[in-house]
Amino acid sequence: MFNPVSPQGKVISDLFILILVIGGLVFALVVGLTFYAVWSGRRRARNAESGEPEQVSGNLKWEIAWTVGPAVLLAALFVPTLLAMNASDPNKEQNGEPDIIVVGHQWWWEYRYPKANVVTANEMHMPAGKQVLVKLESADVQHDFWVPQLGRKMDMYPDHPNYLYLQSDVPSTYLGGCAEYCGVEHAWMLLRVIVQPQNEFDAWLSHQAQPPVIGGPVAQVAASPVAVTAQTGVGTQEAAAGDPKRGAQVYLNNTCVNCHAISGTTSQAKVGPNLTYLGGRSVLGSGVVENNSANLARWILNAKSIKPGVLMPAYQLNPQDLRDLVAYLEAQK
Amino acid sequence: MSDIPLVPEAIRAYPRLSEKEGLLSWVATVDHKLLGIMYCASALFFFVVGGLEALAMRTQLGTARNTFLSPEAYNQIFTMHGTTMVFLVVVPLMLGFGVYLLPLMIGARDMAFPRLNAMGFWILIFGGILLYYSFVAGGGPNSGWFAHMPLPERAYNSGPGMDYWALGLLAVGIGTTAAGINFIVTTLTMRAPGMKLTQVPMFVWTTFINGFLIVGAIPALNAALVMLLIDRQLNAHFFTPQSGGSSVLYQHIFWTFGHPEVYIMVLPAFGMISEVLPVFSRKPLFGYTAVAFSTLAIAFLSYTTYAHHMFAVGLGHVFELMFAASSELIAIPTGIKIFNWIFTMWGGKLRFTTSMLYAIGFILLFTIGGISGVTFAIVPTDWQTTDSYYVVAHMHYVLFGGTLFAVLSGVFYWFPKASGRMIPERLGKLHFWLTFIGFNMTFFIQHFLGLMGMPRRVFTYDDNTNWSLFNLISTVGTFILGLSVILFIYIIIYTLLKGEKAGDNPWDAWTLEWATTSPPPIENFQQLPPIRSRRPLWDLAHPEDPDWARSHKRRQPATPERSNDRP
Numbered sequence: 001m002f003n004p005v006s007p008q009g010k011v012i013s014d015l016f017i018l019i020l021v022i023g024g025l026v027f028a029l030v031v032g033l034t035f036y037a038v039w040s041g042r043r044r045a046r047n048a049e050s051g052e053p054e055q056v057s058g059n060l061k062w063e064i065a066w067t068v069g070p071a072v073l074l075a076a077l078f079v080p081t082l083l084a085m086n087a088s089d090p091n092k093e094q095n096g097e098p099d100i101i102v103v104g105h106q107w108w109w110e111y112r113y114p115k116a117n118v119v120t121a122n123e124m125h126m127p128a129g130k131q132v133l134v135k136l137e138s139a140d141v142q143h144d145f146w147v148p149q150l151g152r153k154m155d156m157y158p159d160h161p162n163y164l165y166l167q168s169d170v171p172s173t174y175l176g177g178c179a180e181y182c183g184v185e186h187a188w189m190l191l192r193v194i195v196q197p198q199n200e201f202d203a204w205l206s207h208q209a210q211p212p213v214i215g216g217p218v219a220q221v222a223a224s225p226v227a228v229t230a231q232t233g234v235g236t237q238e239a240a241a242g243d244p245k246r247g248a249q250v251y252l253n254n255t256c257v258n259c260h261a262i263s264g265t266t267s268q269a270k271v272g273p274n275l276t277y278l279g280g281r282s283v284l285g286s287g288v289v290e291n292n293s294a295n296l297a298r299w300i301l302n303a304k305s306i307k308p309g310v311l312m313p314a315y316q317l318n319p320q321d322l323r324d325l326v327a328y329l330e331a332q333k
Numbered sequence: 334m335s336d337i338p339l340v341p342e343a344i345r346a347y348p349r350l351s352e353k354e355g356l357l358s359w360v361a362t363v364d365h366k367l368l369g370i371m372y373c374a375s376a377l378f379f380f381v382v383g384g385l386e387a388l389a390m391r392t393q394l395g396t397a398r399n400t401f402l403s404p405e406a407y408n409q410i411f412t413m414h415g416t417t418m419v420f421l422v423v424v425p426l427m428l429g430f431g432v433y434l435l436p437l438m439i440g441a442r443d444m445a446f447p448r449l450n451a452m453g454f455w456i457l458i459f460g461g462i463l464l465y466y467s468f469v470a471g472g473g474p475n476s477g478w479f480a481h482m483p484l485p486e487r488a489y490n491s492g493p494g495m496d497y498w499a500l501g502l503l504a505v506g507i508g509t510t511a512a513g514i515n516f517i518v519t520t521l522t523m524r525a526p527g528m529k530l531t532q533v534p535m536f537v538w539t540t541f542i543n544g545f546l547i548v549g550a551i552p553a554l555n556a557a558l559v560m561l562l563i564d565r566q567l568n569a570h571f572f573t574p575q576s577g578g579s580s581v582l583y584q585h586i587f588w589t590f591g592h593p594e595v596y597i598m599v600l601p602a603f604g605m606i607s608e609v610l611p612v613f614s615r616k617p618l619f620g621y622t623a624v625a626f627s628t629l630a631i632a633f634l635s636y637t638t639y640a641h642h643m644f645a646v647g648l649g650h651v652f653e654l655m656f657a658a659s660s661e662l663i664a665i666p667t668g669i670k671i672f673n674w675i676f677t678m679w680g681g682k683l684r685f686t687t688s689m690l691y692a693i694g695f696i697l698l699f700t701i702g703g704i705s706g707v708t709f710a711i712v713p714t715d716w717q718t719t720d721s722y723y724v725v726a727h728m729h730y731v732l733f734g735g736t737l738f739a740v741l742s743g744v745f746y747w748f749p750k751a752s753g754r755m756i757p758e759r760l761g762k763l764h765f766w767l768t769f770i771g772f773n774m775t776f777f778i779q780h781f782l783g784l785m786g787m788p789r790r791v792f793t794y795d796d797n798t799n800w801s802l803f804n805l806i807s808t809v810g811t812f813i814l815g816l817s818v819i820l821f822i823y824i825i826i827y828t829l830l831k832g833e834k835a836g837d838n839p840w841d842a843w844t845l846e847w848a849t850t851s852p853p854p855i856e857n858f859q860q861l862p863p864i865r866s867r868r869p870l871w872d873l874a875h876p877e878d879p880d881w882a883r884s885h886k887r888r889q890p891a892t893p894e895r896s897n898d899r900p
Contacts, residue, residue: 002784012713019711023704030700033675038693041614041683052875053682055883058620066672067623067665074661077711081657084713085650106489141484142580144645144720148786152716155645158483159574159581162647175797179720179788180645181477183484184404187791287795308404 008151104143121273147176184309190287211264247328369433415478440525453511460504467497474498513547539604602739614681627666660710687761691742698734723783754832774810
């Protein structure tokens with residue numbers, strides 16, 4: 001949170017540093033007084049003079065001083081608190097249509113761009129230098145959206161939506177995570193916010209809005225031979241590549257479609273993450289492993305071996321089907 | 334000697350088994366001293382259990398992507414660590430010290446309701462056993478110690494763990510409330526003849542006020558637990574938003590209990606510090622009235638600040654500002670206490686016993702916890718720091734660096750009274766330094782982890798810059814703390830077997846518990862000294878300069894003939 005990239009984040013960071021300085025001074029005062037009292041009390045006790053020290057039992061003036069002092073200090077802190085609240089979390093037009101809707105699920109993130117009719121998962125894209133209104137919802141339990149460099153965290157409830165302004169002036173990938181304990185895999189409910197220059201973001205968004213086209217020999221993707229072999233026990237030579245067109249049939253013929261959606265197909269379920277353009281994402285399982293063919297194959301065969309507790313069941317696919325399915329999903333970039 | 338009041342005879346003797354009955358005499362006793370010791374001993378037992386859970390958690394978190402514990406196991410362990418430490422260690426310690434010391438400090442024979450006292454203890458223990466039985470019954474509770482809804486609901490949590498959690502805490506809550514009622518009535522009705530409410534030791538004040546906090550706060554918890562049980566067992570919808578309930582409602586109810594609970598766990602600790610510091614500084618407590626009133630202020634304010642646990646919920650700026658203001662207010666009476674304690678030492682002749690070291694350590698560590706606490710009252714910084722490791726560090730500075738250091742100070746101070754034997758100072762000081770270093774190593778660095786973005790309650794984390802290193806340092810600190818606990822148990826056993834005899838008043842202290850033998854007889858006092866001030870034993874030892882002859886209103890040094898003090 002000390003490297004804020006947004007005006008909202010910077011306000012909080014500055015306020016925190018102010019409190020840190022004031023708190024540091026108060027702590028220094030307490031430590032100084034304590035050590036002086038300890039040091040002088042030790043010396044007095046070592047002095048040869050016996051007898052008890054002066055029996056002082058209070059001093060009204062001093063006591064008023066250390067009541068009023070902190071009171072004034074805290075009252076003074078109240079002003080920057082108020083200003084920072086409004087600056088870091090400005091009032092939102094509750095009726096205005098949000099730019100992005102974030103839905104927390106056990107244990108992944110759904111991102112919807114209602115204006116462009118795009119749905120994606122686990123990697124959020126947003127344009128740089130522009131204030132984006134985000135609507136936060138939850139599909140099941142309580143979650144919390146927190147990207148420290150972008151500003152405040154905000155809880156997500158199934159009860160009611162919350163709104164948040166996000167902004168980043170520096171294109172980059174920002175990491176965060178779910179900050180409210182939400183069950184078994186809370187730790188692997190990580191956030192990746194990819195901030196792009198406006199033109200790149202626009203290109204990404206319009207690309208996402210198009211259903212992916214699969215076909216042609218170009219789209220064939222090489223599956224990593226070693227890992228697939230390890231998982232499936234198939235010889236290296238044949239395992240080299242899969243056929244994405246056949247993979248699409250494998251996808252549609254299996255129970256994948258009961259939970260997942262890919263735009264342009266008949267698969268439109270909303271239980272699990274939307275898989276459209278999965279090949280373009282950099283991580284799987286909301287940040288638990290890198291997105292590559294080997295990991296994707298492992299994930300499909302037994303997601304729980306990568307992310308214990310995940311709700312996706314294990315699949316028993318024959319090696320050829322698995323290769324084709326992986327090729328199909330990875331081909332959508 | 335005509336003004337020495339005799340302890341009034343009990344109308345009917347309390348039914349007690351004699352010491353010959355052995356173990357049975359502990360089980361059947363209604364004696365406040367045995368019950369107090371049992372509270373503390375069971376708290377020590379649960380502290381070891383909760384500590385082992387902490388060791389397991391820190392081992393898992395020692396490096397990134399560790400697989401020492403499965404996520405399911407980790408989640409049960411962190412839930413039970415929090416629940417155990419709050420409800421079965423810290424609260425029972427506060428109750429145990431109160432039950433043991435309150436009658437002794439006010440010159441009474443026992444608590445006002447001795448049987449209620451015994452019932453409270455055994456119900457609390459029963460609740461603890463019920464909580465841990467869940468592991469045998471098919472899985473422990475796994476929703477964190479505050480169990481935010483709707484995760485503990487049946488739809489997301491089909492195991493029996495949360496049912497045992499709710500039932501166990503209900504039992505613990507009933508036991509705790511019984512003790513709270515007993516504290517209030519005992520303080521009001523059982524004080525020795527002539528002892529005014531303004532003359533009781535500060536620990537009695539804090540325990541008395543704690544009684545009100547308990548009686549006011551626990552019902553809110555019990556209400557929430559019953560609603561959860563009805564939801565889970567009878568398919569109601571209090572906290573299930575998908576079918577018309579409200580998950581935020583639970584937070585309001587729980588934190589109405591939860592914030593006073595924080596003070597239930599710390600007010601008596603303030604009282605202990607207020608007893609220890611004066612004795613080892615050889616001066617009376619600085620500003621008795623201010624300390625008592627600030628305790629009262631904290632108790633009142635604690636009911637008005639609960640929503641600072643909910644600033645991330647999104648309840649609106651006006652609501653949040655109200656609670657920010659009340660949360661900042663509560664820092665003022667807390668600050669008053671810190672300064673009063675420092676000025677109790679100021680100008681004194683300090684004796685650096687282990688107990689005193691812990692008291693000084695308490696002042697420093699609790700101040701850190703208090704200052705980091707301001708971050709949570711200031712709303713925007715709370716939005717960043719809440720639910721991160723920063724809050725984990727903060728609350729351990731308050732509850733471990735604060736309460737537990739005060740309790741250890743109290744243990745080293747009153748152990749000679751309870752056992753009749755002195756703890757060897759060399760071992761005690763070794764224990765202090767081990768604990769002090771281990772504690773700071775474990776928890777200080779967690780502030781940075783939180784600010785770097787590590788959320789709390791994660792069973793593992795990705796290998797981000799420095800996260801592994803900082804977590805490893807924290808883990809090493811935990812093992813040093815583990816050593817200090819082993820040393821503590823050794824110290825207790827060694828002292829019980831071989832410690833030197835303590836005598837009635839080894840510290841030359843001034844409150845009534847030191848006017849009887851160590852350990853005190855079953856009826857506590859054969860006779861009481863005259864009580865004309867807050868320090869009856871000082872008056873007895875210094876007839877030429879008694880407290881009651883001095884005005885408390887102003888800074889008033891001793892009588893002009895001060896030079897005639899003890900030669």
